[in-house]
Amino acid sequence: QKEVEQNSGPLSVPEGAIASLNCTYSDRGSQSFFWYRQYSGKSPELIMSIYSNGDKEDGRFTAQLNKASQYVSLLIRDSQPSDSATYLCAVYQGTYKYIFGTGTRLKVLA
Amino acid sequence: SQTIHQWPATLVQPVGSPLSLECTVEGTSNPNLYWYRQAAGRGLQLLFYSVGIGQISSEVPQNLSASRPQDRQFILSSKKLLLSDSGFYLCAWSVGHGTEAFFGQGTRLTVV
Numbered sequence: 025q026k027e028v029e030q031n032s033g034p035l036s037v038p039e040g041a042i043a044s045l046n047c048t049y050s051d052r053g054s055q056s057f058f059w060y061r062q063y064s065g066k067s068p069e070l071i072m073s074i075y076s077n078g079d080k081e082d083g084r085f086t087a088q089l090n091k092a093s094q095y096v097s098l099l100i101r102d103s104q105p106s107d108s109a110t111y112l113c114a115v116y117q118g119t120y121k122y123i124f125g126t127g128t129r130l131k132v133l134a
Numbered sequence: 135s136q137t138i139h140q141w142p143a144t145l146v147q148p149v150g151s152p153l154s155l156e157c158t159v160e161g162t163s164n165p166n167l168y169w170y171r172q173a174a175g176r177g178l179q180l181l182f183y184s185v186g187i188g189q190i191s192s193e194v195p196q197n198l199s200a201s202r203p204q205d206r207q208f209i210l211s212s213k214k215l216l217l218s219d220s221g222f223y224l225c226a227w228s229v230g231h232g233t234e235a236f237f238g239q240g241t242r243l244t245v246v
Contacts, residue, residue, distance in 0.1 A: 056232035067224055067240040068178070075232070112178070116232040120166055120185055121193075126177035 027051060028115050030125035038133050043100040045128050047113030050094065056116035057089055059098045061109045062127065068112055072098060103132045136161035140225045140238030147245055153198075153212040155241050157225030160206065165227040167208040168235065169200055172222040184208060220245045 029048050037043045045059075056075050060068035074080045074087040074096065086099040096115075100107055110127040117123060140157045147153060159165050169181040180193045182200035190200050197216060201209045208225060222242050228235040 058234060060237075065242075067237040070234050070236060073234050114235070118232065120183055120191075120231075121180060122168070122226075122228075122235050123180070124170075124178040 027123045028113055028125040030113050030128045033129040034131050036131045037103050041103050043103045043130055045098040045111050047096045047125055048094055049115045051117050053118055054115045055118050057096045058114040060112040063109045105132045105134045108132045138227055138238040144242045147215050149245055150214050153215055155210040155223055157208045157238055158206055159227045165229055168226040169210050170224045215245045217245050
């Protein structure tokens with residue numbers, strides 16, 4: 025079982041729609057959770073962090089965490105073509121290590 | 135504000151040649167430092183991390199090594215590169231436990 029799992033996609037959504045990205049993790053001791061956006065050929069850019077159960081909103085982005093289900097999600101409202109990228113879920117396991125999923129490729133269709 | 139510098143941006147090296155990639159962080163003290171590798175179309179693989187000068191933890195046994203000669207400097211090295219060492223190498227930093235980690239621009243290494 026992979027430590028952090030994401031659907032590789034591509035996930036295609038029309039412009040203006042809500043994109044929903046999901047991530048599951050295996051280590052119940054995981055403490056912190058992050059979403060990164062990575063454009064092709066570029067390094068990952070942090071877009072959201074979440075530390076406790078529930079929702080956290082920042083602009084068009086909402087991160088959701090459910091520790092009981094070991095599930096993290098990212099919602100992007102009013103998706104724009106510039107949101108087209110690969111989204112990486114990362115989990116901090118409490119031993120200085122950040123473990124990443126393989127990413128979900130998002131395509132926003134104009 | 136904190137910044138991270140990583141160089142070079144691209145590198146083409148022959149098989150069997152040595153490697154040295156350098157990463158420095160500005161604007162913070164005692165950062166946790168990381169080297170990740172991303173193969174084409176793949177996820178990020180943690181190679182090494184360091185929580186202090188001279189302290190290196192290795193995650194993947196291979197022909198790479200890392201060193202931290204100064205508080206904000208992290209170096210990735212190899213004595214002899216293999217074709218399989220090709221990839222996108224990323225340096226990252228964080229502070230404390232479980233806070234956000236930030237990446238440098240990355241080095242795209244092609245071993246030929």
